[in-house]
Amino acid sequence: xxxxxxxxxxxxxxAPLLATADALARRDPRGSxxxxxxxxxxxxxxxxxxxxxxxxxxxxxxxxxxGFELARVPARLVAAVRAAEAAIDEVGAxxxxxxxxxxxxxxxxxxxRRRVPIVVHEQNALPxxxxxxxxxxxAVVAVTFPATALRGARRVGMPLRREIATLDRxxxxxxxxxxxxxxxxxxTLFVTGGSxxxxxxxxxxxxxxxxxxxxxxQVLHMSGQGKTVPGASSAPARPxxxxxxxxxxxxxxxxxxxxxxxxxxxxxxxxxxEATAVGLPAVYVPLPVGNGEQQRNxxxxxxxxxxxxxxxxxxxxxxxxDNVLGLLADSDRLARMGAAAARLGVRDADDRLAELxxxxxxxxxxxxx
Numbered sequence: 078x079x080x081x082x083x084x085x086x087x088x089x090x091x092a093p094l095l096a097t098a099d100a101l102a103r104r105d106p107r108g109s110x111x112x113x114x115x116x117x118x119x120x121x122x123x124x125x126x127x128x129x130x131x132x133x134x135x136x137x138x139x140x141x142x143x144g145f146e147l148a149r150v151p152a153r154l155v156a157a158v159r160a161a162e163a164a165i166d167e168v169g170a171x172x173x174x175x176x177x178x179x180x181x182x183x184x185x186x187x188x189x190r191r192r193v194p195i196v197v198h199e200q201n202a203l204p205x206x207x208x209x210x211x212x213x214x215x216a217v218v219a220v221t222f223p224a225t226a227l228r229g230a231r232r233v234g235m236p237l238r239r240e241i242a243t244l245d246r247x248x249x250x251x252x253x254x255x256x257x258x259x260x261x262x263x264x265t266l267f268v269t270g271g272s273x274x275x276x277x278x279x280x281x282x283x284x285x286x287x288x289x290x291x292x293x294x295q296v297l298h299m300s301g302q303g304k305t306v307p308g309a310s311s312a313p314a315r316p317x318x319x320x321x322x323x324x325x326x327x328x329x330x331x332x333x334x335x336x337x338x339x340x341x342x343x344x345x346x347x348x349x350x351e352a353t354a355v356g357l358p359a360v361y362v363p364l365p366v367g368n369g370e371q372q373r374n375x376x377x378x379x380x381x382x383x384x385x386x387x388x389x390x391x392x393x394x395x396x397x398x399d400n401v402l403g404l405l406a407d408s409d410r411l412a413r414m415g416a417a418a419a420r421l422g423v424r425d426a427d428d429r430l431a432e433l434x435x436x437x438x439x440x441x442x443x444x445x446x
Contacts, residue, residue, distance in 0.1 A: 078101070078105050078108045078109075078171055078172070078434075078435060078438050079108065079109040079110075079168050079169045079170050079171050080101060080108065080109070080110050080111070080168070080170060080171065080172055080173075080174060080434065080438070081111050081112075081113055081164055081165055081168055081170040081172075081173045081174070081184065081188075081193075082094050082097065082098055082110065082111070082112050082113065082173075082174045082175075082176070083112075083113040083114075083161070083173065083174065083175045083176065083180045083181050083183075083184035083185075084113075084114070084120070084175060084176030084177060084178050084180055084181055085113075085114035085115055085118035085119065085120035085121075085178055085179070085180045086115065086117075086118040086119070086120075086178040086179055086180070087118075087119065087178065088119060088271075088272055088347065089200055089201075089345055089346060089347055090120075090176045090177055090178040090200070091114075091118070091119050091120045091123050091124070091176075092236075092238070092347055093176055093198060093200055093235055093236040093237075093347070094112065094120075094174075094176045094236075095123065095124070095127050095129075095238075096236035096237055096238055096239075096426075096427045097174065097176075097198070097236045097427055097430050097431060097434075098110050098112065098127070098129055099127075099238075099239070099427065100236065100427035100428050100430070100431040101431050101434065104428075104431055104435070105435075109168055109169070110129055110130070110168075111129075111130050111131075111132055111164060111167065111168040111170075112124045112129050112130065112131050112132070113131075113132050113133075113134055113161060113164050113180050113184050114131055114132075114133065114134070114180055115133060115134060115135070115136045115179060115180060116133050116136075117136055118136075118178075118179075118180075120180075121133075132160070132163075132164040132167065133160070134157045134160040134161055134164070134180055134183055134184075135153055135156050135157045135160065136157075136179050137153045137154050137157045137179055137182070137183065154182075154183065154186075157182075157183035158183045158186045158187050158190070159187075160183070161183040161184045161186070161187035161188075162187040162190060162191060164184075164187075165187055165188065165191050165193060166191075170188075170191075170193050171193070171194075171438040172193060172194045172195070172196060172216075172434055172437050172438040173185070173187075173188035173193050173194070173195050173196070174195075174196045174197075174198065174434055175195065175196070175197050175198070175207070175208065175211050176198050176200070177198075177199060177200065177204075177205045177207050177208045177211075178205070178207060179207075181197075181207040181208065181211060182206075182207040182210055182211070185197075185207070185210060185211040185214055185215075188214070189214050194216040194217075194437040194438065194440070195211060195214050195215040195216055195217075195437075196215060196216060196217040196218075196219065196430075196433060196434050196437050197211040197212055197215045197217070197218045197219065197227075198219045198220070198221075198233075198236070198430060199212075199218070199219070199220045199221065199225055199227060199230070200221050200235060200346040200347070201221070201222070201225070201346045201370045201373070201374060202221075202222040202224055202225050202346075202370060202373035202374050202376075203225070203226075203368055203369065203370040203373050204220075204225055204226065204227050208227065209227070212227040212228055212229070212230070213228075215229075216437040217231070217433045217434075217436070217437050218230045218231065219231055219232075219233045219429075219430050219433055220232055220233070221233075221234055221235045221346055221350060221426075222346075222373075222374065222377065223377070224373070224377070231433070233423070233426045233429040233430050233433065234350065234354075234422075234423025234424075234425075234426030234429065235346060235347060235350035235351075235354075235423065235426050236426045236427035236430055237350065237351060237354055237424070237426065237427065238331075240329075240331045241330070241331050241334070241351050241354060241355060242354060242424045242425065242427070243424070244331050244334060244335060244354075244355045246334065246335045246355055246356060246357065249331075249332075249335035250335050250336060252335075253331075253332040253333075253335035253336040254335075254336045256329070256332055257297060257322070257327075257332055257333070257336055258320070258322060259295055259297065259320060259322065259336060260295060260319070260320070263293065263294070263295045263319055264293065264294050264295070264338055264405050264406075265294070265295050265296070265297065265336050265337050265338050265339075266289065266294055266295070266296045266297070266337065266338065266339050266340070266341065266401070266405060267296075267297050267298075267299075267333050267334070267336065267337035267339070267340045267341070267342075268282045268296060268297070268298040268299065268340070268341045268342070269298075269299040269327075269333070269340065269341075269342050269343075269348075270299075270300075270301055270304075270342070270343055271301070271342070271343050271345060271348065272301065272302075272326065273301050273302070274299070274300050274301015274302065274303075274304040274325075275301065275304075275343055275362070275364075276301075276304050276305075277389060277392065278341065278342075278343075278362060278392065279298070279300050279301075279304055279305065279306045279307070280306075280307055280308075281392050281393060281394055281397060282296070282298065282306070282309075282341060282397065283298075283306040283307045283308035283309040284307070284308045284394040285308075285394050285397045285398060285401075286308050286309045286321045287308075288398055288402065289319065289321065289402070290318060290319050290321065292402055292405070292406070293319055294319055294402070294405055295319035295320045295321070295322075296309075296319075296320070296321045296322065297322050297324070297327070297333055297336060297337070298321065298322065298323045298324070299324055299325070299326060299327050299333070300323050300324070300325055301325065301326075302325050302326065303325075304325075306323045309321045309323050330351075331355075334351065334352070334355050334357050335355075337357060338358075338405060338411055339357075339358050339359065339360070339401070339404060339405055339411060340352060340357055340358070340359040340360070341359070341360045341362065341397075341401065342359055342360070342361060342362065343361070343362060343363065343364055343371060344361040344362070344363040344364070344371035344372065344374045344375035344386070345364075345371060345374065346370075346374050349361070349374045349375055349378060350422070350423070350426075352378075352384070352418060352422075353378060353383060353418045353419065353421045353422035353423075354419075354422035354423060354424050355419075355422070356415040356416065356418050356419030356422065357415060357418065358383060358384055358404075358411055358414035358415050358418055359378075359383075359384040359385075359418070360384065360385045360386075360387060360400070360401060360404075361375035361378070361379065361384055361385065361386045361387070362386075362387055362388075362389055362392050363375060363386065363388070363389065364389070365388070365389040365390065372386070377421060378417075378418060378421060381417050381418075381420065381421055382413065382414060382417040383414055383415075383417035383418030383419075383420075383421060384414065384418060385400065385404075387400075
């Protein structure tokens, strides 16, 4: 089977694309995969690192104001569609799979022109513009969250890296803590604003560092490149005192999930999907800008009792001390929350989506391509 996968710009698009590519390669080692991306996006680095070929298309951003840049969009889009058609021809694609972002819309239009079946995967509860277009043309529309409003959508979940999809938190907790320089038997909080970090979360949680130490809680805090955590000392903890470890980035995120009893985080689709897949209770702090998609991502988890959700503006040191410290001290409640999160999690979304892609390539599913 020959597949063109299109998506890029952010980790939220690239990570599920790569997980799906891995699943397709496992299922059909003789198949041919080509990834469509831009020179500016993360895919330009991550796709070759993973061993997949990358074909480039021009980036076609949509200006928010009427002006000269808006007038240039049609010509840019034509160039991007032509580049996507060339990629379809290069791999001889049996199917085009889009994950949203700047790259996806030209890929969908090119596939339509080449009469190649389209499969769309939408990561967020609130779909983006490119995937709303793609859903009108697709043979298959797959989504992460059940409430995503795309016509004909089938919930498959979020394709995840194998090290997360197969993680046994209970078995890996002690080894993971040791690998991260944490004490194996101490209650552990993981704080993250994602790979780019979230300065407000950094400041609020850093202000609680002394209270965490007094309660015997150790903290692993992924701050994001170039961001600081005021109030958290960079000096090693003294013997017998809990650590507050601040790292720009945690390369093995599965270790952080295994080490943690609780996580404080944003509510991006990947974060919510990974936390529920591994059964990690979380305090979700949705990004306060944008279209509200992060709140929608976390709402089902909070409603099911698998996590708490607090607006960014309401996240204060007092809120953390009143809610997070008490939760960390309640092992039974943490266990119930973890079990509730796990009931919503999907660990095999990569294979579910790969199977739909195979069916679309064979013409075995209905659609409008």
